[in-house]
Amino acid sequence: MSGSMKTKRAISNAITYVVLVIISIVWLFPFVCLLLQSFRSYNEGGGGMVEYLLPKQFSLDSYVYLFSEECKFVRWYGNTLTIAVFVALFQTIVVLCVSYALSRMRFKGRTFLMKFWLILGMFPGFLSMICLYFLLKQFGLTQEGAIPGLILVSVASSGMTYYVMKGYFDTIPKALDEAARIDGASRARIFFTMIIPMAKPIIIYQALVAFMAPWCDYIFASYVAFGFSDSYNVAVALQRWVWTNDYQGFFTRFCAGGVLVAVPVTILFMCLQKYYVEGVTGGAVKG
């Protein structure tokens, strides 16, 4: 009896291993391809698409191009990094402030504010695109000024994304606040010296999520930087390489650029993965 149970378990584990290996292959395959093709020489297919996977001749042609004078890749990379750093910083501050106020303080209009923001969130973001573009243009924050403009837009509306952090604050016992208040600490003091240090994991989560988003921002970034290539971010620039009709020449360059974008972001993410998991799980369960 127990013997048959054992073989049964062994078989089912073996099947599970096979499935997991297949899953791993499927999940990693595109990234392996991307990496391999970024090292393909221009001598094969002129840097375009070819019908085989393994490059016959490894070379750094595409990478050399990215860092050459004729390509603004370094600038685009810098743009994206600038946006990501500032958005991560300011967005975290804004979300912290909003979450603390909504979690800890009871004031007139609190539920109204939360309901109102919930409803606002149901409107598709692109709806207001032309109006936002116009507002930015008024402040001179399009084309040449697209980078600060994009930072401003990402930060300005970020107060509405307080859910995860507020959920975290709600789990910190209110008794701690009360005790500190009895000792004469002001709300601000409690916020800076008690709550912020305790909220370190969720602050890291928030900053990480905010940092990752600008790397993917294509829609609004291309609209705001329209026609001014110095203000592109990597997503806009590489997108154009793939979609222009002569992408043939740019395919391996796209792969190389993609690798350069993906590797640092992925490493950062992997290092902070623990906080990310904590954040998304907490956020998902509390709704």
Next chain:
Amino acid sequence: MGKDAGSVSAAKKESSVGRFFEALGNDLKEIGLTFAEGDWKTKVSFLIMGFGPLMRKQLVRGIAFLAAEVLFILYMAGFGWNYLKDIGTLGTVARVVNDNGTYSYNDNSFLILLYGILSIIVIFAFLVVWRMNIRENRNEEALLAAGKTLATAKQDLYSLLDSHFDKTLLALPVLGIFIFTVLPIIFMICIAFTNYDANHQPPTNLFSWVGVENFKNLFSFGTTGMGKTFFIVLGWTLVWAFFATFLTYFLGMGVAIMINKKGIKFKRLWRTILVVTIAVPQFVSLLYIYKMFANDGLINSYLMKWGWVDAYIPFWSNPTTAKILIILINCWIGIPYTMLITTGLLMNIPEDLYESARIDGANGFQMFRSITLPYMLFVTGPFLLTQFTGNLNNFNVIYLLTQGGPQSMVLSNKAGYTDLLVTWLYKMTVNDTNYRMAAVIGIMVFVVTAVISLVVYGMLPSVKDEEGFQ
């Protein structure tokens, strides 16, 4: 007032509207009482805001109120009124060509509408501040009459870090949301009732109010109407959101169960491999996958090399394969995410539940159906709902993979077979500058999202019965 009172009693039962008018009635009554019972400082404050507090040595509050009034008057006189007065027509004089061939620009409908809306909101805000000014006077008088002292300026400022810390914290975020979210959304809702499109572009041309014409156009099924296209796109949007949500949910949970299984080693490794998809920016991975499935892409090349197919499979130009592929690729994106979320939750299920089920002779599937699934659905109900509404607006996956294509001869307004409402909206805005219809579509997206959220939220077991699984 008499009419007001009548409407109040009638509407009392209809909760929110009734309560609103009741509060308004009480407010008006209090304003009247403040004027009737107040001293001369209070009476002057009705006209010159902050006069009362200033006379009572409440400098900070008094100056704040006075400054609000001065700023309001300056704004309206110097700026707001110029636009507000034309909001009914959105401008009458368009660009004029002068005799010497130059242009002179006159009314700009865009500015009139945007700043007109802003001015209306400013007026409302001013009324609220004015009301606060009245109440401030009343409170001060009451305090003084009771023989108490008023708060000093120092106390006022300190309270912004203590009992009124919420105001300090929320001031900037709320202002940011107002300028960059609320104002644009109100503006675009108004655009849905105008004829702002490629033929009516300010500052060269004017646009004007057209009532509900755009909505009629959306729901008309004639040759020029967009009704058919709208419902086809809406249908695909719902189908997409359904599959994108539930396929990734169940498959992701399946993967999590497999990794959690007893006796499986390298749990961390399997998870890390999957999580790479979350870490790599989507535009890199999705664009690459798009190229992999292109007619001359890797997949087709190998299929032909191995002799599995004779000619390439047009993955992206055939509507059916494009739709299936998008849903599958979305699983590739979404499964790691669900896996992460469900892993921790699955471990929360008490092991003895499974143990007793096993003794009763239940097999793996039965245990999943009667223990795991009900628990998971209960706990992740709200998550599923947000996933679903998020997928309704899942721009990235669709736009990076197909840009809404393949193009369709059946659909109007350049909608493609895989277009969601949001990608269609985006194309209308950017490619066609058909802002009027884009605004209408945006409102429809809101309506669909709101209706689904409200209906489903009420049905969620965790909302109906919070104690269910404790």
